[in-house]
Every structure is written in C-alpha cells, then in structure tokens.
Amino acid sequence: MKSDFWYNQLTMKSRKFIKDKHRSVRGGKAQMLELSCSKCGEKFFHYQKDGAGPLLRLYLDRIHAPAKYVGMEKRAIKDLKVIDCKKCGRLIAMPAMYKLEKRKSLRLFEGALTKKRIRLNK
Numbered sequence: 001m002k003s004d005f006w007y008n009q010l011t012m013k014s015r016k017f018i019k020d021k022h023r024s025v026r027g028g029k030a031q032m033l034e035l036s037c038s039k040c041g042e043k044f045f046h047y048q049k050d051g052a053g054p055l056l057r058l059y060l061d062r063i064h065a066p067a068k069y070v071g072m073e074k075r076a077i078k079d080l081k082v083i084d085c086k087k088c089g090r091l092i093a094m095p096a097m098y099k100l101e102k103r104k105s106l107r108l109f110e111g112a113l114t115k116k117r118i119r120l121n122k
C-alpha cells in the first residue's frame, strides 16, 4: 500500500488520527484518504476525513502528508495559493475560510481529486 512517494513524505502527524471537537461533532468516526489528481493520477494528500458525507473541502488541519502541505492552517488565507496539478495543470483547490467553524480550508474544484481509503499501520 505504501509507495515511495508517501514513504518519503511521512510526517509525525501522518501516523495517527486527530481526535478533537471537530471530529466529535461529525460523529467521531474518521478515515484516512489518499487523494490524487483525477486527471493524471498525481498524488496530492493524505487526508483525515471526519464523519460521513461528500468531500467538498479539505480542512487544512486534517492534511497529514506530504510535509509541504502540513501546517498550512498556521498561515493566513491570503498567503495561500490556488493549488493546481503541476503535472497536468488541472485546478485542484482554492483556499477559503470555512466560516461556520472559523477553520481554514481548501475548497475543492468539482471532481478534481479521486480518493482511496488507506490504512495507517503499514
């Protein structure tokens, strides 16, 4: 399951699920997803999805890998750039504040990412 790409990108954060109020209000369940460009397959994120429902946005504090995208929630929204696929040019996501929770997020362009559920223990 683990590819060289992720092996090189693992961070401490990527080894366990985050458990906090955001997870609780979504029912307490979480899964780890590998998100890739739906056009060319380029790998983008390891993402913790809390609760059920469609994936419309990514909360920055739930991105577990790769290292270059971890910790983005500490930056100002205006300093974050639109994310596109460096390989094929597809637009992936746009930084946005999720006002309901005052949480920084990436609003996904429709159908930009394909998701695959992954296990944490290798």
Ligand SMILES: [Zn+2]
Binding pocket: 037, 038, 039, 040, 041, 042, 085, 086, 087, 088, 089, 090
């Ligand atoms: Zn791509």
